[in-house]
Amino acid sequence: MQVTETLKEGLKRGYAITVTAAELDEKVTVKLKEAQPDIEMKGFRKGKVPLPLLKKQFGQRVLGETMQEVIDGAMNQHFEDSGDRPALQPEVKMTNEDWNEGDDIHVEMSYEALPEVPEVDASGIELERLVVKAEDEAVDEALKSLAETAQDFEDKDGASEDGDQVVIDFVGKVDGEPFEGGAAEDYPLTLGSGSFIPGFEEQLVGVSTGDEKAVEVNFPEEYGAEHLAGKAAVFDVTVKGVKAPKAAEIDDEMAKKFGAEDLDSLKTQIRERLEAEYAGAARQVMKRSLLDSLDGLVSFELPPTLVDAEAKQIAHQLWHEENPDVQGHDHPEIETTEEHTTLAERRVRLGLLLADLGQKAEVEVSEAEMTQAIMNQARQYPGQEREFFEYVRQNPQMQQQMRAPIFEDKVIDHIVEKAKVTEKEVSKEDLQKAVEELDEA
The missing domain is CATH 3.30.70.1050 (Trigger factor ribosome-binding domain)
Incomplete structure (x- = not known):
């Protein structure tokens, strides 16, 4: 040979x-x-x-x-x-x-060929980690929001409004005949919840206790019960009570509803959750700063095919963001611009650099980390978690798509450990501004 x-x-x-x-x-x-x-x-x-x-x-x-x-x-x-x-x-x-x-x-x-990637001394990189403490005001605001979700209802005089709860008896009829599953007594319906057929709840806004009303609706064409799909129906409704929403009292009893021992424990949990959210946002700000530093430290030749493919992907993604009504790929050919190419060069350069640094540091994504990532994404498909899990397990390309961001984050953590990191305490507003600047960059 x-x-x-x-x-x-x-x-x-x-x-x-x-x-x-x-x-x-x-x-x-x-x-x-x-x-x-x-x-x-x-x-x-x-x-x-x-x-x-x-x-x-x-x-x-x-x-x-x-x-x-x-x-x-x-x-x-x-x-x-x-x-x-x-x-x-x-x-x-x-x-x-x-x-x-x-x-x-x-x-x-x-x-x-992939290029030789220059050595990078991470110990010379200087980074700033923003630190935000959860203030009492933020905790109180979160408590108030929880109280609203744990709301109860109390009897009120007068007509119902959107957000009120009406207690009703109803009988549904199609072509004048009652149908199975179309009747109930003492049913508590929150107006505006969208839990009934479209158009039903809106017609009960303005009713009072003792009112009787014929609610006329049409079942959606895609309704689950085929014998009702697309049919016109009339519901004979008797209003037995009208109740206004009342936020739960912020006390130990409310805390127990959310799994805490008492109100102080719930406040501690909220504070920890808020600070974890702040830390996650601060990490994104620091990560961008780190990537900017790395991008300025290295320069090497890039494979034209990788840059071209990345530029096309960026152009395609941005086009769909600007044209959200177009779901598929039946659209005119999208031309790449110099701006797309410049961004693609940065992404390819940083991708190759991080891959090289990760390989040299022997960074690996464990099976446990992959399993956790798959389970987290599977929760987006209620009732189909097992099917999604098996789909990923049998699809190497999908596995790689999920492994890549985990690998990148682990490499970022590895570099941060070696860099010079100083902490700076800032307000929640300052952190929010820094995050917004990431989107604008």
Whole structure:
């Protein structure tokens, strides 16, 4: 086998690979000899079929498999010998398309190599970590919000308003006939909750205790019960009570509703949760600062194909953000701009740098971390968690998409540990401003 370099321009590489007919025939023979003991053929005992007959019977099939194995082996050997790492899957093609058995195999291979990434001394990087303490006002505001979610209702005089609760008896009818599941007594319905058929709750705004009302609605076309889907219905409603919402008292009893022992324990939990949220936002600010520092520290040649692919992805994503009504990909071709390319170069450069730093630091994503990430995302699909979990487990590309951000965060943490980090206590408003500036950058 012979490998000859045909192109070496920047990160672009090209090679001509020749596999002689003799080498190929030898490998086919080895394969057939390995299989010979297990082959049975009419007129011969198991394992005693002559090799020439095996070649005649199975040679063509084994030849095709061997050609692919030889080419793959030549590529792998080349990357092992050269130390090159292709940025994307190499392009490989046979140049003698009129190949016949007994001919040498001529293959051309081209790719863009990943560049050598310069060493970075993280100990020279200076970072600032913003620290926000949860003030009593923020805790009280959170308590008030919890009290509203734990609200109760108390009887009121007068007509119902949006947000009130009405206690009703109702009987639903289609074509004048009651239907199964369309009746209830003493049903507490919060107006504006959207828990009933569209149009139902709106018609009960303004009713008072003792009122009787015929509520006319149409079942949605996609309604779960097929015999009701799209049908017009009338609900005979009797209003037995009107109640106004009342926020829960902020006391130990309310705290117990949220799993805390008492109000002081609930306040402590809220304070810890708020400060964890602040810390998460502050980490994003510090991460951007770190990436900016890294981007200014290194400069190296980038694989054009990676930059081009990233620029196209950025342009596509931004176009959809500007055109949210277009859900699919049936739209005009999106042109990349210099701005897209500049951003793509930064992302590719930082991606390669972080990957290199992570590899050198032997950063790995554990199975436990992957499992936790999958479970967290699976919660977005209530009732289908198991199916989502299995889908990810059987989809290597999806696994890589989920592993990448975990790996990046672990590399970021590794760099931060070595950098010079100072803490600066700021207000919640200052932190919010810093976060907003990230979106504007």
